[in-house]
Amino acid sequence: MDWIIHKAYYKKEESSLMLKKRILITGGSGFIGSHICRHFLQEGHEVICLDNFSTSSRLNVLDLIPNPRFALIKLDVTLPLHFEVDEIYNLACPASPIHYQNDPIKTIKTNILGIMNVLDLAVCLNTKVLHASTSEVYGDPLIHPQKEDYWGNVNPIGKRSCYDEGKRCAETLCFDFHRQYGVDVRVVRIFNTYGPHMHPLDGRVVSNFIIQALQGKDITIYGDGQQTRSFCYVDDLIEGIVSMMRMEDKFIGPMNLGNPVEYTILELAEKILSLTGSKSKLTFAPLPMDDPKQRKPDITLAKSKLGWEPKINLEEGLKKTIAYFRNRL
Numbered sequence: 287m288d289w290i291i292h293k294a295y296y297k298k299e300e301s302s303l304m305l306k307k308r309i310l311i312t313g314g315s316g317f318i319g320s321h322i323c324r325h326f327l328q329e330g331h332e333v334i335c336l337d338n339f340s341t342s343s344r345l346n347v348l349d350l351i352p353n354p355r356f357a358l359i360k361l362d363v364t365l366p367l368h369f370e371v372d373e374i375y376n377l378a379c380p381a382s383p384i385h386y387q388n389d390p391i392k393t394i395k396t397n398i399l400g401i402m403n404v405l406d407l408a409v410c411l412n413t414k415v416l417h418a419s420t421s422e423v424y425g426d427p428l429i430h431p432q433k434e435d436y437w438g439n440v441n442p443i444g445k446r447s448c449y450d451e452g453k454r455c456a457e458t459l460c461f462d463f464h465r466q467y468g469v470d471v472r473v474v475r476i477f478n479t480y481g482p483h484m485h486p487l488d489g490r491v492v493s494n495f496i497i498q499a500l501q502g503k504d505i506t507i508y509g510d511g512q513q514t515r516s517f518c519y520v521d522d523l524i525e526g527i528v529s530m531m532r533m534e535d536k537f538i539g540p541m542n543l544g545n546p547v548e549y550t551i552l553e554l555a556e557k558i559l560s561l562t563g564s565k566s567k568l569t570f571a572p573l574p575m576d577d578p579k580q581r582k583p584d585i586t587l588a589k590s591k592l593g594w595e596p597k598i599n600l601e602e603g604l605k606k607t608i609a610y611f612r613n614r615l
């Protein structure tokens with residue numbers, strides 16, 4: 287693996303000469319991270335993908351490995367980071383409830399120590415950071431749709447808290463590093479996102495329902511299926527993330543990024559059944575603890591500051607995602 291380490295450590299000036307950036311993406315082999323890696327490689331930048339592969343595998347970025355501008359490094363973000371880079375995207379953190387609740391203490395460490403290490407590196411290098419926060423900072427929201435100035439309704443001691451409170455504390459650190467050390471940081475609050483390169487065993491609703499439908503297994507609805515989510519196709523999200531980082535205005539955020547069209551989980555199941563032509567039956571299981579009843583982003587801020595809004599509707603995005611999983615299975 288020496289060549290990989292070597293690529294990551296060579297001098298920053300070499301990449302600046304080519305007017306290209308060297309970009310560090312933590313959690314880069316995960317679902318969203320792998321799309322960000324692809325995006326920047328296509329733009330001609332160098333990408334360092336850092337991951338501990340806890341919820342992803344090298345297979346997710348296998349096609350990128352031959353690219354000489356791509357370096358894949360197995361490393362835990364809770365350890366100090368020593369890289370020379372121009373920009374950092376911090377995505378390392380399990381995002382699916384079953385994954386982040388599997389080792390909650392590790393989830394908190396990943397959120398808090400991870401962003402601290404990223405921000406410490408940003409201070410040393412005077413580098414810009416984008417931090418992937420989440421709609422979960424709003425908890426089970428009492429305000430609908432959710433605007434960035436809503437402080438949320440989070441249970442601090444429940445099973446989701448390791449993620450929700452970890453992400454809230456990570457946001458606090460971003461703002462404190464900005465105030466105390468002037469770090470140029472951008473905080474985006476990502477709402478439910480789906481698309482190709484989600485892990486098939488990820489446990490999130492879109493991948494679960496598609497795989498169940500394709501395999502003719504029962505569709506597992508938690509609760510009565512009347513809870514709502516608003517689903518954003520990954521290409522739209524990546525466009526929002528990149529515009530946030532490239533924005534001239536030094537606006538730190540937080541900025542909601544998500545698709546404001548809201549569906550019940552039952553409606554999602556029915557849509558997936560119809561698009562796959564599956565004969566799977568719906569089954570109902572108990573709703574997990576603290577599962578938010580409703581979620582929908584207010585994206586007024588993203589529209590006005592970035593001129594951004596999602597373009598891909600649920601049906602179109604699901605068709606692409608179903609095609610991906612059909613191929614994988």
Ligand code: NAD
Pocket residue numbers: 312313314315316317318319336337338339340341342343361362363364376377378379380381382396400418419420421475476477478479480485
């Ligand atoms: P994912 O689980 O597919 O990707 C997370 C990646 O981080 C994985 O590759 C995993 O191996 C890696 N990772 C986890 N802990 C790590 C550690 N300690 N050190 C190094 N790498 C580590 O999830 P995703 O959907 O791609 O989410 C990426 C980011 O976006 C996460 O921070 C998540 O909280 C945030 N987010 C995602 C969504 C969504 O709907 N997908 C919504 C809100 C926020």
Ligand code: UDP
Pocket residue numbers: 382383478489490491492494495506507508509513515551573574577578
């Ligand atoms: N859900 C479901 N069946 C599944 C997986 C999830 O009914 O197989 C529900 C879950 O209880 C929640 C919604 O779908 O109400 C979204 O779940 P997901 O884990 O995708 O995201 P999050 O809860 O973090 O928004």
